[in-house]
Amino acid sequence: MAWKPDLKWSEVTPKAAWLNRRALMTGALAAAGMPALARIKANPSAFSTDETPNTLEEITSYNNFYEFGWDKGDAAALSGNLTLDPWSVEIGGLVERPGTYDLADVMKGQPLEERIYRLRCVEAWSMVIPWIGFQLSGLLDRVGVKPGAKHVAFQTLLRPEEMPGQNGRSIDWPYVEGLRLDEAMHPLTILATGLYGEDLPRPNGAPIRLVVPWKYGFKSIKSIVKITLTEQQPPTTWNLLQPQEYGFYANVNPTVDHPRWSQATERRIGGGLFAGREETLMFNGYADQVAGLYSGMDLRTNY
Numbered sequence: 001m002a003w004k005p006d007l008k009w010s011e012v013t014p015k016a017a018w019l020n021r022r023a024l025m026t027g028a029l030a031a032a033g034m035p036a037l038a039r040i041k042a043n044p045s046a047f048s049t050d051e052t053p054n055t056l057e058e059i060t061s062y063n064n065f066y067e068f069g070w071d072k073g074d075a076a077a078l079s080g081n082l083t084l085d086p087w088s089v090e091i092g093g094l095v096e097r098p099g100t101y102d103l104a105d106v107m108k109g110q111p112l113e114e115r116i117y118r119l120r121c122v123e124a125w126s127m128v129i130p131w132i133g134f135q136l137s138g139l140l141d142r143v144g145v146k147p148g149a150k151h152v153a154f155q156t157l158l159r160p161e162e163m164p165g166q167n168g169r170s171i172d173w174p175y176v177e178g179l180r181l182d183e184a185m186h187p188l189t190i191l192a193t194g195l196y197g198e199d200l201p202r203p204n205g206a207p208i209r210l211v212v213p214w215k216y217g218f219k220s221i222k223s224i225v226k227i228t229l230t231e232q233q234p235p236t237t238w239n240l241l242q243p244q245e246y247g248f249y250a251n252v253n254p255t256v257d258h259p260r261w262s263q264a265t266e267r268r269i270g271g272g273l274f275a276g277r278e279e280t281l282m283f284n285g286y287a288d289q290v291a292g293l294y295s296g297m298d299l300r301t302n303y
């Protein structure tokens with residue numbers, strides 16, 4: 001066992017107790033006449049899983065964030081200097097109200113919810129993460145999607161001075177991703193701005209990232225600076241790199257293996273050395289909500 005300097009409350013508090021304590025703390029602070037400054041107010045959601053979330057430590061120290069490097073610990077070690085303020089998102093393409101919106105404006109009027117989602121990486125590991133965010137549909141409704149728009153393209157910040165991995169040429173930066181418009185409008189699809197009741201940590205894509213829980217993690221693009229409504233299906237980073245291995249859809253599917261490994265099972269991070277692998281669920285367990293989006297489609301060819 002590795003020695004732990006100290007345990008964080010998030011490591012020892014299961015979700016129900018944690019939510020309760022948060023309510024208590026907020027109440028106690030308010031009673032003392034003090035605002036609960038750091039805590040984000042977010043409503044619970046019926047879309048949350050009741051599985052136990054991973055610890056904050058696990059969620060922020062085991063990451064894929066290639067802008068900082070190829071090792072799982074690189075984002076935690078090297079993202080500390082990333083400037084998050086000011087931050088703006090350019091929203092354009094087929095929208096009624098294009099523009100460069102600062103983060104506060106992007107979030108304006110969007111009800112924050114806690115969404116405890118499973119995250120399944122294409123590499124066959126998984127976590128449960130208590131995101132805080134709002135539905136992407138809310139933002140798209142606000143900027144007004146024009147008829148003719150069929151897809152949404154996303155782009156990550158390009159800043160090699162602060163993102164050392166962007167000095168490498170293995171990926172054609174910036175990282176880009178995309179969704180079909182109906183996927184983007186689905187109520188499960190969120191823009192996350194926090195987790196565990198706090199602002200989003202840098203290794204997880206601060207200050208704002210996409211979360212699409214029924215797709216492999218690489219679709220959930222981090223640190224977004226640009227959203228464009230398009231007619232054509234937009235290019236996506238992993239598909240450009242390895243088209244035979246990573247498709248545009250990337251729906252979690254235990255019956256379609258990656259060319260180099262099986263997708264039938266997964267390893268839950270934090271499960272311990274002797275925890276068995278878990279079965280991977282169709283659409284990562286969200287089939288009831290999203291299978292209809294793909295009716296009539298061959299998911300073997302549209303991987």
Ligand code: MTE
Nearest residue numbers: 063064065066121156175217218220221222
């Ligand atoms: N977004 C950007 N910009 N760069 C990345 O390297 N990695 C993706 C996705 N979003 C990535 C990204 C992959 S492969 C996964 S599995 C998830 O982020 C991991 O999210 P997490 O670190 O918050 O668990």
